[in-house]
Structures are given as structure tokens and as C-alpha cells.
Amino acid sequence: xxxxxxxxxxxxxxxxxxxxxxxxxxxxxxxxxxxxxxxxxxxxxxxxxxxxxxxxxxxxxxxxxxxxxxxxxxxxxxxxxxxxxxxxxxxxxxxxxxxxxxxxxxxxxxxxxxxxxxxxxxxxxxxxxxxxxxxxxxxxxxxxxxxxxxxxxxxxxxxxxxxxxxxxxxxxxxxxxxxxxxxxxxxxxxxxxxxxxxxxxxxxxxxxxxxxxxxxxxxxxxxxxxxxxxxxxxxxxxxxxxxxxxxxxxxxxxxxxxxxxxxxxxxxxxxxxxxxxxxxxxxxxxxxxxxxxxxxxxxx
Amino acid sequence: xxxxxxxxxxxxxxxxxxxxxxxxxxxxxxxxxxxxxxxxxxxxxxxxxxxxxxxxxxxxxxxxxxxxxxxxxxxxxxxxxxxxxxxxxxxxxxxxxxxxxxxxxxxxxxxxxxxxxxxxxxxxxxxxxxxxxxxxxxxxxxxxxxxxxxxxxxxxxxxxxxxxxxxxxxxxxxxxxxxxxxxxxxxxxxxxxxxxxxxxxxxxxxxxxxxxxxxxxxxxxxxxxxxxxxxxxxxxxxxxxxxxxxxxxxxxxxxxxxxxxxxxxxxxxxxxxxxxxxxxxxxxxxxxxxxxxxxxxxxxxxxxxxxxxxxxxxxxxxxxxxxxxxxxxxxxxxxxxxxxxxxxxxxxxxxxxxxxxxxxxxxxxxxxxxxxxxxxxxxxxxxxxxxxxxxxxxxxxxxxxxxxxxxxxxxxxxxxxxxxxxxxxxxxxxxxxxx
Numbered sequence: 001x002x003x004x005x006x007x008x009x010x011x012x013x014x015x016x017x018x019x020x021x022x023x024x025x026x027x028x029x030x031x032x033x034x035x036x037x038x039x040x041x042x043x044x045x046x047x048x049x050x051x052x053x054x055x056x057x058x059x060x061x062x063x064x065x066x067x068x069x070x071x072x073x074x075x076x077x078x079x080x081x082x083x084x085x086x087x088x089x090x091x092x093x094x095x096x097x098x099x100x101x102x103x104x105x106x107x108x109x110x111x112x113x114x115x116x117x118x119x120x121x122x123x124x125x126x127x128x129x130x131x132x133x134x135x136x137x138x139x140x141x142x143x144x145x146x147x148x149x150x151x152x153x154x155x156x157x158x159x160x161x162x163x164x165x166x167x168x169x170x171x172x173x174x175x176x177x178x179x180x181x182x183x184x185x186x187x188x189x190x191x192x193x194x195x196x197x198x199x200x201x202x203x204x205x206x207x208x209x210x211x212x213x214x215x216x217x218x219x220x221x222x223x224x225x226x227x228x229x230x231x232x233x234x235x236x237x238x239x240x241x242x243x244x245x246x247x248x249x250x251x252x253x254x255x256x257x258x259x260x261x262x263x264x265x266x267x268x269x270x271x272x273x274x275x276x277x278x279x280x281x282x283x284x285x286x287x288x289x290x291x292x293x294x295x296x297x298x299x300x
Numbered sequence: 301x302x303x304x305x306x307x308x309x310x311x312x313x314x315x316x317x318x319x320x321x322x323x324x325x326x327x328x329x330x331x332x333x334x335x336x337x338x339x340x341x342x343x344x345x346x347x348x349x350x351x352x353x354x355x356x357x358x359x360x361x362x363x364x365x366x367x368x369x370x371x372x373x374x375x376x377x378x379x380x381x382x383x384x385x386x387x388x389x390x391x392x393x394x395x396x397x398x399x400x401x402x403x404x405x406x407x408x409x410x411x412x413x414x415x416x417x418x419x420x421x422x423x424x425x426x427x428x429x430x431x432x433x434x435x436x437x438x439x440x441x442x443x444x445x446x447x448x449x450x451x452x453x454x455x456x457x458x459x460x461x462x463x464x465x466x467x468x469x470x471x472x473x474x475x476x477x478x479x480x481x482x483x484x485x486x487x488x489x490x491x492x493x494x495x496x497x498x499x500x501x502x503x504x505x506x507x508x509x510x511x512x513x514x515x516x517x518x519x520x521x522x523x524x525x526x527x528x529x530x531x532x533x534x535x536x537x538x539x540x541x542x543x544x545x546x547x548x549x550x551x552x553x554x555x556x557x558x559x560x561x562x563x564x565x566x567x568x569x570x571x572x573x574x575x576x577x578x579x580x581x582x583x584x585x586x587x588x589x590x591x592x593x594x595x596x597x598x599x600x601x602x603x604x605x606x607x608x609x610x611x612x613x614x615x616x617x618x619x620x621x622x623x624x625x626x627x628x629x630x631x632x633x634x635x636x637x638x639x640x641x642x643x644x645x646x647x648x649x650x651x652x653x654x655x656x657x658x659x660x661x662x663x664x665x666x667x668x669x670x671x672x673x674x675x676x677x678x679x680x681x682x683x684x685x686x687x688x689x690x691x692x693x694x695x696x697x698x699x700x701x702x703x704x705x706x707x708x709x710x711x712x713x714x715x716x717x718x719x720x721x722x723x724x725x726x727x728x729x730x731x732x733x734x735x
Contacts, residue, residue: 016694017350018357018434028699030432063351063500064484070500136539144535146525149503243532245501258691
């Protein structure tokens with residue numbers, strides 16, 4: 001409802017994307033009829049709500065293709081992009097974060113911390129442009145952008161084009177993840193249970209692996225959910241830099257064209273995805289922390 | 301009609317860059333007989349079509365990809381601007397000039413396999429003139445009284461008035477199969493290439509049509525890759541991800557190709573004009589002296605140079621030099637700030653005035669607006685730049701005509717026909733011109 005009204009408050013008319021200089025009154029009227037912007041707002045809203053209730057996301061005003069298949073097509077780019085970036089970020093951030101907390105008194109512990117601080121400050125598009133200049137334009141190792149026309153029908157090519165975008169998101173994401181892992185580890189290091197475990201004869205690394213990681217993972221897990229959701233929606237910048245036909249670029253184009261069915265469809269699906277991610281993060285927390293399961297069980 | 305027109309036109313754009321075939325075999329395939337016949341030509345472009353139907357508001361990109369490749373017209377406009385027969389093998393005009401009888405080429409088939417018949421031609425022309433059509437050529441074809449299919453290979457077109465432009469106007473009418481159901485996301489044309497795949501937001505792939513009636517393509521197909529940003533497009537060419545890019549957006553980006561022997565830069569003619577349009581209905585631009593004064597206060601040569609370096613042409617009006625009626629009007633209201641001031645004083649604006657310039661938010665308009673702001677300040681005119689999106693432009697300026705002055709690129713050729721219309725957005729009302 002809010003979304004519907006906000007979108008209509010934007011100046012402009014979806015019909016404008018269909019006409020060109022030289023269009024006469026009849027052509028403009030026909031365009032407005034085609035996109036339904038000649039109907040009263042209440043009627044437009046009714047149409048929107050009833051079709052949403054039927055899980056029918058409608059048909060694009062501009063391309064006249066159904067919204068859902070196009071979203072699926074673009075998710076085939078955006079989902080692997082975000083999930084793989086996320087995994088790569090984890091691979092970078094978790095060991096480095098733990099290392100920098102455990103070895104905070106060594107020079108490399110401090111160095112990791114400083115570099116990650118820098119990483120948080122750099123904008124994503126800038127990292128992207130640097131990587132393109134280095135790996136694509138100068139070294140010619142990876143393509144500078146685009147997605148193969150055959151999509152995942154050409155898996156090797158598709159992965160190659162996704163490599164630099166994935167690296168871009170992973171670098172930026174791992175910088176902030178690393179901070180969380182580091183501080184969670186520091187909390188664990190100062191905790192009573194770790195000291196107790198060591199007092200009972202466990203070695204430092206054994207205590208850390210058996211008790212530390214499990215405890216430290218709980219707060220990190222909820223952050224991970226938020227980070228993944230942010231990455232999904234934030235992919236729009238990276239998609240632009242690397243010219244990827246993903247969900248973000250679909251949203252951006254739809255907003256430019258006032259293509260309401262596409263905007264509403266993308267936002268609807270991304271909301272579902274973000275809810276799903278939140279749910280998975282919750283589930284993950286419960287798996288690693290039995291206390292959460294028990295407290296819920298006790299209440300019901 | 302020239303002195304009172306409200307235009308500062310400069311013809312810019314249309315530089316085509318292509319990679320030399322010696323470096324990339326694929327590009328050579330177009331010109332060289334000994335090239336690899338299975339090579340796919342990869343073209344990079346900034347203009348992705350919004351859909352695949354040029355009567356449904358697809359935008360300029362569809363013509364770039366489909367004209368002459370997927371769809372053909374009864375006639376074809378050559379690179380030299382000549383109109384030649386394409387799907388017609390001959391035609392006759394009646395003595396009064398009102399009836400044209402076209403004979404279709406034999407053995408032409410659509411990509412779906414159906415043969416080309418006169419009924420398809422009738423359907424195709426009527427699609428463009430239909431009430432719901434968004435074709436920019438709709439008005440040029442309004443002169444058509446009726447289209448009849450006399451027999452399978454003969455089409456009779458009757459006009460309301462004599463016109464020498466019918467064959468020219470028919471070059472823009474795609475001949476489509478009248479049985480085709482979906483032309484917005486699919487196609488059914490007669491051209492040498494058929495559509496393989498359209499990945500929205502990314503690419504269009506064409507492959508040779510094996511039963512093409514004419515000379516078959518000497519390559520394995522074409523891929524159009526679409527880009528949102530000029531930098532990404534240039535990078536794609538630099539890294540050999542595409543063979544040709546269809547335009548460059550600034551002379552700065554030209555340099556990285558110009559000095560490199562692997563690339564060939566082709567300069568071409570363009571019909572894209574950067575236009576400063578006044579709203580002739582509102583003060584102060586309802587006064588012809590003010591319009592002339594602004595025209596004289598702008599050093600167009602320096603403006604062109606600052607945006608396009610050594611490229612582009614000053615055309616002195618809004619008529620592209622490729623149109624038959626083009627006259628070089630650069631000397632009318634040429635750059636002369638002193639006389640601009642004098643004209644302003646005559647018009648009662650000795651101390652200048654302030655106006656709002658509605659400027660679309662994409663290149664080159666914002667830079668042009670800033671240049672105008674500086675230039676006009678010298679004669680006492682203050683320009684307030686109001687940045688708007690392309691979509692708002694159509695609501696505020698094109699339809700509501702609620703503006704003082706605006707910048708816009710006009711891309712059509714032979715577009716003079718709607719410029720004189722008093723209802724056109726800039727409201728130039730001269731009955732002599734309109735008649």
C-alpha cells in the first residue's frame with residue numbers, strides 16, 4: 001500500500017517511456033491506456049491488490065513480458081553472485097578475524113585490523129573499477145563485465161564473468177564481517193568459560209575450537225543474515241559496474257521507466273528473500289546454540 | 301522562416317568505432333570474403349530496446365538491431381541516403397499520383413516458414429497507422445487512404461494526396477507475418493537474420509536465416525550486448541569482449557582507441573541534434589528579439605569544441621544535413637554578444653532577465669546547460685538549471701508544455717514536419733510555415 005502510493009507520487013508517467021518526440025495526442029492517449037495510467041488511482045490499486053493476492057505479478061508496461069519469469073531470469077545472476085560472494089567473504093573474514101583477535105598483540109594482528117578498517121571505508125563501485133582496470137583491462141585475465149547470452153548454459157563462461165563481481169563484493173563484505181568476527185572472538189577470549197576450559201587442562205586452540213567458536217558464532221550468525229540481505233539488495237551497484245543483468249539493474253531500469261509492475265514485482269520478491277534469509281539465520285543460531293532451542297521449548 | 305525560429309542546433313554524435321579485422325577475425329567477416337563464415341560478430345551498444353516491436357514504443361535500439369537484419373521493408377534506405385527497392389520487385393504509380401501498385405519479390409519466406417503475401421504487407425502497414433501504434437512514422441503514413449491486397453503478390457496503396465515520399469516512408473514499415481502472435485518479445489520477419497535469444501538487460505542474439513531469399517550472411521550471426529555505462533562499453537571493446545561499439549559518448553574516451561593501431565574509428569553522419577528549445581508561448585521567449593538575442597549570445601563553435609573536440613558539426617538549425625531541404629543557417633544570428641545586448645535592450649530587457657532551463661539528467665545536457673549559463677551571464681541573462689529525468693521531461697515539457705526553455709536531443713530525420721506544428725511542445729506558431 002505504502003509502496004503503491006510512494007511510486008505514484010514520483011513525477012512522470014510510465015506511458016512516457018513508450019512515446020517519442022513527435023508523438024501526437026492520440027498516441028499519448030493510447031500509451032496511457034496501454035499502461036493503465038489513465039484509470040483512477042483507486043482502480044489501479046484494486047487491480048494491483050487483487051492480482052497480488054493471486055500471486056500474479058503482472059506484465060511489464062514497457063516490455064510487455066510477464067514480470068515473474070524475468071525476475072527468475074535475473075535471480076539466476078543475482079543469487080549466485082550474492083551467495084558466492086558471501087561464502088568467499090566468510091572464507092576470508094572468519095580465519096583472519098579470529099587471527100587478528102588472538103594475535104592482537106602481534107604486528108600482523110594489528111595490520112589485519114587496520115586493513116579491514118580501510119576496507120569498510122572504500123565504496124563498492126571503486127573496488128569494482130580498480131579490479132576491472134587491473135584484471136580485465138591490463139592483465140586480460142577476466143572479462144570486464146557482461147553475462148554470456150546463453151547464461152548458465154555456458155557455465156564456465158558465466159563463472160568467469162562473475163568472478164570479478166564476486167571478488168568485489170567479497171572484499172568489501174569481508175572487511176565488515178572481519179570486524180564482527182574479531183570482536184566476537186575477543187569477547188570469547190575474555191570469557192570465564194574459556195578460562196575454565198583451559199584450567200581443566202585443554203590447550204588454547206582446543207578450548208577455542210571446542211567452546212569458543214560455538215559461542216562466538218551466535219552473535220556473528222545474526223549479523224551474517226543482515227549482511228547477506230544487504231548484499232542481495234546492494235548488488236545493484238556491482239551489477240551496474242560489471243554490466244550484469246541482475247535483479248538490481250532490473251529495479252533501477254524499472255524505476256527510470258516508471259514500470260510499476262516490474263518495480264512492485266522486484267520489491268515483492270526481494271522482501272520474500274530477505275524474510276527467508278532472516279529465517280535461515282534464526283535457524284542457524286538455534287543449531288549452534290542449544291540454549292535457544294531449550295528456552296523456546298520451555299516457554300511453549 | 302529562419303530568423304524567427306527558436307533553435308540553436310548542433311549536429312553531434314554518431315562516431316562509430318570498430319576493431320580492425322586483423323586483430324579480431326570476427327569483425328573482418330563483414331567485409332572480407334576469406335573470413336571465417338562461422339564467426340559471430342559481437343556488437344556493443346548503449347541502446348537496449350525496451351521491447352521488440354517498433355510500433356509499441358521499443359525505442360531507438362530496436363532499429364539498430366532489427367532494421368534490415370530481422371525485418372525488411374518494401375524499400376530500403378541505403379547508407380548514402382538513397383531509397384532502393386527491397387521486398388518489392390517493381391512498382392507503378394498512376395497518372396494522378398494517388399495509386400501505387402507494388403509487385404512483391406517472389407519466394408520470400410518469413411522466419412516461421414510462411415510465405416510473404418500481399419495480405420502480410422497490408423497488415424504491416426495498417427499496424428503502423430493503427431490508433432494504438434506508437435510508431436514515430438505514424439503521421440507520415442496518415443496520407444494513406446487504403447491498402448488493398450489485389451492478389452497474393454500485388455499490393456495497391458491509395459493516397460489521399462499526391463506524395464513523393466511514399467517509398468521513403470515505407471522504408472520504416474517492417475513487413476511482418478500477419479499470423480505472428482507475439483511481436484513484442486518475439487519476431488517473424490523476412491530478414492537475413494532471425495532472433496535466437498533476447499536476454500533482457502543484457503543481449504540480443506541473431507543467427508543467419510537459412511532460407512533467406514537474398515544474398516545470405518557471410519558470418520555465423522550477430523550478438524548485440526547492451527551496456528548502461530559508456531565506461532563499461534569502452535572496457536568491453538578494450539578487452540576484446542566485443543568487436544564493434546556503435547557509439548562513443550565523449551571525445552576523452554575516443555583517445556584510448558584513436559592512438560591504438562588495433563582499432564579503427566569511423567566518423568559518420570548523424571541525425572541527432574542537440575537542441576535548445578524556447579517555449580514561444582511564455583515570456584520572455586514569446587518575444588522574437590529575445591530568442592534572437594539568446595542565439596547570438598552563445599558561441600556555438602566553442603560549445604561544440606568543449607563537448608566533442610574536433611568532431612560534430614554546427615548545423616545552424618534543427619534540420620540534419622542529410623535531409624534534402626537542409627540549408628546551412630549558421631550565419632543567421634551568428635555569435636555576436638554586442639548585438640545580443642542591443643536586441644535585449646530593444647526588447648525591454650536592458651538589465652537582462654532570469655529563466656529556468658529544464659535539463660535532462662543525462663549527457664550531454666548538463667554540460668551544455670552549464671556552458672549556456674556561463675555564456676548568457678555575459679549578456680546579463682541568468683540561467684537557473686533545473687535537472688529532470690527523461691520521464692519527467694515528457695510529462696512536464698512535452699505534454700504539459702510547462703517550461704520556459706529546455707534542452708533535448710532530437711534523433712529523427714525528416715522531422716521538420718512536426719516542428720512547425722503550433723501544438724508542438726515549443727509552440728512555434730507561424731501559419732505560413734504550418735501551411
